[in-house]
Amino acid sequence: MKRHFIFLFFPALVGLALSAGAASHQKPASKATPAASARQQAAAKTKTAPRVKSKTAAKAQPVRSLKQPPSANGDLAEARLLTIYQLMATAQSSEALTQAEQLVKDHPHFQLAQLVYGDLLAARTRAVRVVGDVPEPLRTAAAPVLSELRDESQLRLKALRERPPAGALPSQFLALSARNKHAIAIDASRSRLYLLENRPTGLTLIADYYVSIGKSGLSKNAEGDLRTPLGVYFITSNLDPKSLKDFYGSGALPINYPNVLDSARGKTGGGIWLHGTPPSQFSRAPLATDGCVVLANPDLMALIRTVEVRTTPVVISQSLKWVTPNTARSESKPFEAALSAWQKAKSSGNMNQVLSFYSPNFNSNGKTLTQWTPSLRSELNLVQGRAIQLKDLSMLRWTDTADTMVVTFGEVTDGARTGPTKRQYWVRQGANWKIFYEGVIG
Amino acid sequence: MKLARTPFFTTLRLMAVALACTTSIAYADDYGDVNQLLHAGKLGEAMVKAESYLATKPADPQMRFLKGVIQRNLGKQAEAIATFTKLTEDYPELPEPYNNLAVLYAGQNQFDKARAALEMAIRTNPSYATAHENLGDVYARLASQAYNKALQLDGANPAVPPKLALIRELFGPNNKGQHPTTAAAVAKPATPAPTAPAAVVSATPLATPAPVATAKPAASDSSAKEAKEVEDAVQAWARAWAAKDMTAYLGAYGREFDPAGKQSRNAWEAERRNRIVGKNTISVKLDNVSVTVNDSQAVAKFRQDYRSGTLAVSSRKTLDLVKTGNRWLIVKESTGN
Numbered sequence: 101m102k103r104h105f106i107f108l109f110f111p112a113l114v115g116l117a118l119s120a121g122a123a124s125h126q127k128p129a130s131k132a133t134p135a136a137s138a139r140q141q142a143a144a145k146t147k148t149a150p151r152v153k154s155k156t157a158a159k160a161q162p163v164r165s166l167k168q169p170p171s172a173n174g175d176l177a178e179a180r181l182l183t184i185y186q187l188m189a190t191a192q193s194s195e196a197l198t199q200a201e202q203l204v205k206d207h208p209h210f211q212l213a214q215l216v217y218g219d220l221l222a223a224r225t226r227a228v229r230v231v232g233d234v235p236e237p238l239r240t241a242a243a244p245v246l247s248e249l250r251d252e253s254q255l256r257l258k259a260l261r262e263r264p265p266a267g268a269l270p271s272q273f274l275a276l277s278a279r280n281k282h283a284i285a286i287d288a289s290r291s292r293l294y295l296l297e298n299r300p301t302g303l304t305l306i307a308d309y310y311v312s313i314g315k316s317g318l319s320k321n322a323e324g325d326l327r328t329p330l331g332v333y334f335i336t337s338n339l340d341p342k343s344l345k346d347f348y349g350s351g352a353l354p355i356n357y358p359n360v361l362d363s364a365r366g367k368t369g370g371g372i373w374l375h376g377t378p379p380s381q382f383s384r385a386p387l388a389t390d391g392c393v394v395l396a397n398p399d400l401m402a403l404i405r406t407v408e409v410r411t412t413p414v415v416i417s418q419s420l421k422w423v424t425p426n427t428a429r430s431e432s433k434p435f436e437a438a439l440s441a442w443q444k445a446k447s448s449g450n451m452n453q454v455l456s457f458y459s460p461n462f463n464s465n466g467k468t469l470t471q472w473t474p475s476l477r478s479e480l481n482l483v484q485g486r487a488i489q490l491k492d493l494s495m496l497r498w499t500d501t502a503d504t505m506v507v508t509f510g511e512v513t514d515g516a517r518t519g520p521t522k523r524q525y526w527v528r529q530g531a532n533w534k535i536f537y538e539g540v541i542g
Numbered sequence: 543m544k545l546a547r548t549p550f551f552t553t554l555r556l557m558a559v560a561l562a563c564t565t566s567i568a569y570a571d572d573y574g575d576v577n578q579l580l581h582a583g584k585l586g587e588a589m590v591k592a593e594s595y596l597a598t599k600p601a602d603p604q605m606r607f608l609k610g611v612i613q614r615n616l617g618k619q620a621e622a623i624a625t626f627t628k629l630t631e632d633y634p635e636l637p638e639p640y641n642n643l644a645v646l647y648a649g650q651n652q653f654d655k656a657r658a659a660l661e662m663a664i665r666t667n668p669s670y671a672t673a674h675e676n677l678g679d680v681y682a683r684l685a686s687q688a689y690n691k692a693l694q695l696d697g698a699n700p701a702v703p704p705k706l707a708l709i710r711e712l713f714g715p716n717n718k719g720q721h722p723t724t725a726a727a728v729a730k731p732a733t734p735a736p737t738a739p740a741a742v743v744s745a746t747p748l749a750t751p752a753p754v755a756t757a758k759p760a761a762s763d764s765s766a767k768e769a770k771e772v773e774d775a776v777q778a779w780a781r782a783w784a785a786k787d788m789t790a791y792l793g794a795y796g797r798e799f800d801p802a803g804k805q806s807r808n809a810w811e812a813e814r815r816n817r818i819v820g821k822n823t824i825s826v827k828l829d830n831v832s833v834t835v836n837d838s839q840a841v842a843k844f845r846q847d848y849r850s851g852t853l854a855v856s857s858r859k860t861l862d863l864v865k866t867g868n869r870w871l872i873v874k875e876s877t878g879n
Contacts, residue, residue: 218688
């Protein structure tokens with residue numbers, strides 16, 4: 101009896117249990133995920149990026165709900181950050197804090213994670229109203245950095261909420277060959293790099309990563325303009341990180357800016373790489389580089405492990421348009437007719453007919469059409485009327501102020517086992533397609 | 543819920559026996575019965591029993607508390623809130639009613655009220671209040687460190703260590719005021735861990751810090767020892783004042799403290815806060831402290847030298863103190879003889 105007497109309060113108190121979700125320290129609802137509150141659009145920071153009037157300007161179709169990123173995504177840090185956001189949104193602030201603590205332990209230089217961790221700690225003592233609710237005077241002193249971190253936060257969340265439609269591919273990839281095992285498409289407005297695998301079933305998205313681009317935005321024109329180029333490129337090499345400064349992180353994949361189209365337009369500059377980050381930074385602000393495309397080191401390493409040099413196309417667009425494979429095929433039909441006609445003409449050995457496909461502005465590594473014609477003639481002579489086949493054909497379309505096509509194939513004469521790998525750049529003039537570059541690349 | 547035979551419970555049991563010499567065993571049966579019914583889910587019966595008990599002893603805090611629990615389990619939230627609220631008004635030194643109010647408020651998504659209630663729960667024990675405030679300071683510091691790393695501004699924040707409040711003396715685990723008119727053997731329930739407001743106020747008892755608090759019926763101790771305790775309490779009060787430690791200072795005043803001039807307790811506390819916290823430095827020195835003890839009441843007279851900035855006031859002060867639990871708390875403060 102006396103035992104009951106003493107423990108009277110205990111059972112009564114046990115009877116009153118708080119459900120885990122209902123009671124939290126502060127008001128999680130007001131904290132909300134960064135995406136839920138109104139914030140500036142990151143894309144607005146792209147100051148003078150040209151608004152290209154083309155099919156490539158359309159956006160990815162948004163998907164209904166917040167999903168986890170594809171499992172092949174190498175950026176576990178980002179996935180963990182997203183999980184923390186979701187925990188915060190469902191008022192599980194203790195668990196969010198625990199996970200944030202672990203995330204910054206694993207990635208101490210992941211500044212956005214530190215900011216979120218700081219917010220979760222601060223939320224234990226006061227209401228936190230915005231992402232990075234930093235007290236003065238730090239808030240004023242660090243206003244630009246804070247703004248960039250919020251942009252990064254919003255872009256990462258948006259990229260994970262708005263997924264490309266399943267089975268769709270960027271409109272630039274009209275056809276890829278078996279030699280193009282992977283393809284990369286960069287959507288600058290989303291600060292996102294999409295890695296696609298060329299499977300027998302078609303081009304499939306296997307991973308996507310947050311990227312930083314040029315401080316001055318897009319459409320590189322000249323040396324030193326701090327812009328990232330727009331266009332269709334290829335990875336030209338894979339630089340050994342040991343040969344690089346710390347600044348570039350885990351490695352670098354240079355791309356062939358300026359490409360033929362860029363050169364024809366008189367664009368200058370170079371040294372545009374996909375590279376990593378310095379040791380003191382896990383990821384950089386959305387607009388931060390001198391024109392290169394920068395990824396967090398784990399992401400870059402995943403990329404380097406996966407893609408092949410020289411056969412991996414890299415499309416950099418202001419805003420990717422994702423289309424179904426059927427659409428891509430039907431888009432390519434008019435051009436394919438022109439390509440087929442050129443192939444027939446060459447197979448027939450009719451010099452004039454072949455020449456009709458070449459633009460007067462033709463330039464192949466400095467040679468004008470007139471200068472280049474003799475080598476074309478000797479090619480036809482060699483072929484001697486045998487048909488040529490176009491093996492491992494890939495067709496990449498780039499449309500801005502001009503409608504162009506980058507075509508790569510192995511030109512194999514009937515009876516021969518192999519042939520040279522050629523690349524052609526075509527431009528559409530009215531209803532007709534013309535070649536303005538042709539060269540052997542392998 | 544552990545009903546283990548730890549030394550703590552043994553002591554409590556002994557204490558209860560010692561203090562409850564005159565208490566009818568029937569009281570124990572009543573609480574136990576209601577509890578059993580509550581446990582068995584027989585809420586209607588439990589309520590009947592509780593209310594019939596309260597008909598004869600309407601002020602009894604324990605049964606009122608049980609009634610509140612029954613009301614809440616019956617889904618009668620408004621009534622439960624009223625019951626616990628009244629308990630907090632009558633027994634502001636008990637944390638449990640505050641906690642349960644917080645539970646009810648949180649269940650209604652009234653998180654501001656829940657938070658306020660939990661803050662009150664913590665403040666019923668000054669040691670926990672201090673630890674809780676210190677914890678807040680530490681969290682703020684951790685946040686600051688994380689923010690600095692996020693924003694990567696070197697040397698943006700000077701590394702001034704936080705001034706956490708020191709607790710100057712050990713309080714026993716059972717320092718809540720016993721309401722003198724209740725069944726004296728009100729057991730001291732375990733205080734909840736203040737940093738986990740989401741948790742049920744659990745039944746696991748507070749680990750007692752040494753020394754184990756045993757009841758000291760005042761009569762059995764030498765009056766010299768009591769007088770020393772009173773003087774220690776008065777000195778602690780003066781130190782808290784000088785240190786601007788509002789938690790310890792206000793905590794030195796008992797529930798029955800009557801502020802002069804018909805001020806409400808809240809208004810008086812706010813006024814003291816205003817007058818103390820804003821000062822740069824305060825010095826409070828006591829001289830010629832003389833203490834007289836009579837059972838659980840004491841009077842302390844002394845000369846108080848107060849300095850702050852350019853203000854220096856010396857006055858004779860009288861404090862009336864009452865022993866509640868094992869603490870001496872101020873119930874009256876006057877200047878002059």
